[in-house]
Amino acid sequence: MAPRVVAVEADGGSRGNPGPAGYGAVVRDPETGEVLAERSESLGTATNNVAEYQGLIAGLSAAAELGAAEVDVRMDSKLVVEQMCGRWQIKHPGLRPLAAQAAGLVGRFTAVRFTWIPREQNRHADALANAAMDAAAGRPSATAAPGRPATTAAPGPIVGSDPATAPASWEPRPSFTATRLILVRHGETEYTEQRRYSGRGDVPLSERGRAQARATGARMAALAPSVAAVLSSPLSRCTSTAAAIAEALGDVPVRIDDDLIECDFGQWEGRTFAEVRQQWPGEMDAWLASPRIAPPGGESFTHLAERAHRVISGLLTAYPGETVVVVSHVSPIKLVLRDALAAGDGFLHRLFLDAAGISVLDLWPDGGVAVRTVNDTAHLAEID
Secondary structure, X not given: OOOOEEEEEEEEEEOOOOEEEEXXXXXXXXXXXXXXXXXXXEEEEEOHHHHXXXXXXXXXXXHHHOOOOEEEEXXXXXXXXXXXXXXXXXXXXXXXXXXXXXXXXXXXXOEEEEEEOOHHHHHHHHHHHHHHHHHHHOOOOOOOOOOOOOOOOOOOOOOOOOHHHOOXXXXXXXXXXXXXXXXXXXXXXXXXXHOEOOOOOOOOEOHHHHHHHHHHXXXXXXXXXXXXXXXXXXXXXXXXXXXXXXHHOOOXXXXXXHHHOOOOOHHHOOOEHHHHHHHOHHHHHHHHHOOOOOOOOOOOHHHHHHHHHHHHHHHHHHOOOOEEEEEEOHHHHHHHHHHHOOOOHHHHHOOOOOOOOXXXXXXXXXXXXXXEEEEEOHHHOOOO
16 A cells, blocks of 8 residues: 655755765655665766755655655755745756756645755765765765665665664654645626726625626535635625635635735726826836835835735634635735745736636645645636
């Protein structure tokens, strides 16, 4: 039977940075410490960070081959752990494809948790990586077992199941459950249909928007039958959408959070993009170029991001390991998704979110993030 939860220990390095490089990865049973699979490979000339990401990719691939549902990743690379958790931006262009490949593998599991550990607790993977680096440098390895190749991919028990016989790198780690956030944009309004800036003005749902809200509630009942709470912006287009969702879920309580309100668009409120471009061309260019710039008389995305962060932090504290529906507006939802995906600021003006679209993300206590869905509108097909 395939293990439901496995632990992956991974490492990588190079002799010279860049230099002869290699990686190592170990997959364990987290309860017993038994080694289920090993991976190691020489990479030729590469940097430490490239090798570390390759170790992570190899470990996740091995866990997927074993059929695991959840993975606890443990690495002594602070950079890889922080970038995969979304707390550090990936600035080096050479690492972005590797991070994207790793993120794609993460999406194959129900849950993946990342933890930084000291190097002395990662000895097994470190030894495999050093053997691969020696092979890349063309010299015998002092860290590899006699006659053992630097590359091995065959899964199977290598040490006994007694934790006392496990290498020093193994430590049992408690399992955590993610807090799932289901982000919902409100249904359509008159301004939505006319593509006008709709910020603090309390524009109600249109007839079509009310139908979208009911459809979203029906979808939510199937998608997440157990929901701890529904949070909503105070504006009526959101509270009406939230009420329809709460009713479909069996009268789940709706909480109003003022921090979920839309961005204040100031003098642009109620105007179309074309109208703003014609009357405020310089201000529009500056606003599009930087989240720190606010519309005339309005609010910057940087300030809005602080509000959104308060909401998410509060939810993680109030509803650990539970599912929460958050009904808000385009801008707050985009900012939450930008940070969850570790994306740049250009993301804010490139992502399109439909009225009543659904996005889903999981947040773990150790900082791990998995974005499951972005702007799902399948439930609106009959309305359209």
